[in-house]
Amino acid sequence: MTSFSISGLSSGIDTSSVISQLMTLAAAPQNALKSQLNSTQSELSAYQAINTKMAALKSAADKLALPSTWAATTATASDTSIVASGSSTAVAGTSTTFSVTSVAKAQISTFSPADPANAATAANGLDLTIGSTTTHLALAGNSLSDVASAINSAGLGVRAAVVNTTNGTILQMTSTSTGAANGFSLSGTSATQQNIVAAQDATIAVGDPAAGGYSVSSSTNTFTDAIPGVTFTVSKVVTDANIGVSTDSSSISSAVQGLVSAANDALSIVSQATARGAILAGDSSVTQLTQKILGVVSAGVSGGSYATSGIGITATGTVTFDSAAFSTAYAKNPSGVQKMVQTSFSGAMSTVGAAATDSGTGTLTQLITADNTAISSLNKQITAWDAKLATQKSSLQVKYAAMEAALSKLKSQSGYLTSMFNSMNGQTSSSSTSSG
Incomplete structure (x- = not known):
């Protein structure tokens, strides 16, 4: 039996400790559900990680199968x-x-007014023409700085700057784009535009x-x-x-390497998740993925081996790719190697990836769906237990509080009776003494 601690309460029992220990026992089913939830969540994370790698395998296989990959x-x-x-x-x-x-060149032009303070002559502003489009620019003043400010504020693809040169102050205008269509002219100034660099295609x-x-x-x-x-x-x-x-054989070779790398990434994560003591150890649905990936390479094609195109398997169970061997084989027989790798190799790997990750029938998809359903159910059960345990704790607190109150009342009554009896005994003793 569980032993309870004794305190100095009126009842002689530490009721808070008693309730706590009783609630620990009552919460055992909920704790088991929480443990199951943690395990299922870990399992789900493992399935999702493997699913990501298998999806990447299919993606790499589909890329290698594209005609555009081989037309690079x-x-x-x-x-x-x-x-x-x-x-x-x-x-x-x-x-x-x-x-x-x-x-192609961008136009660069300058203006050198005799009086920089009176660079503009038109009272109503300037006209900037770019290509066939003319835009009127209002001026805040007539100085070169005012002209530059108006051009820059317009944001039309021409930038202006006031430059102090050895020959005096000038305004330099530069097109932000090259090409003849971006040539420009500015009218309304007191000086003639000088084109240093002409716009050119x-x-x-x-x-x-x-x-x-x-x-x-x-x-x-x-x-x-x-x-x-x-x-x-x-x-x-x-x-x-x-x-x-x-x-571009190197680009094609990179696509083959991409599929081989994706296959090894999938093999690696499956190996980690199914190792002894790992969360998916002994899960045949997952361990079969290794067999299927390696099986594609070992099976080869009818009348040939992928090894002739540089694709093989190591003794430790990884896929290898020799780009030099691939390039040599492709140079000798481009159509044959393309058919072997583009159609057979990538097609078989894509099938393996689809069988695992298909949104409706994929083995990993179904496992993930099952775990998500289980997690949802477990969370609901755990939440239901929260309410049940809260009610049970409240009931125990009420019962023990009532017990404490009853015991306290009995103790008070006992003290009163004891005092009364003591008083009566005292009176009796006094009477006997007087009689003597």
């Missing part, structure tokens, strides 16, 4: 002043020769434009439509530059 190209320019890049829409094996006849010429060739221009130094699927940027005038397009 790289563009190389013969001149270092040209930086080029290819896309999946560029045609590998094509080559284009052209000359850069001009580079970048231009390339393919062949002789006067004899069947053509020119392409860009307001910036970057061209996106001159060569299909290729973007390139020029930085100086050059003659007979060449851009060649080839298959």
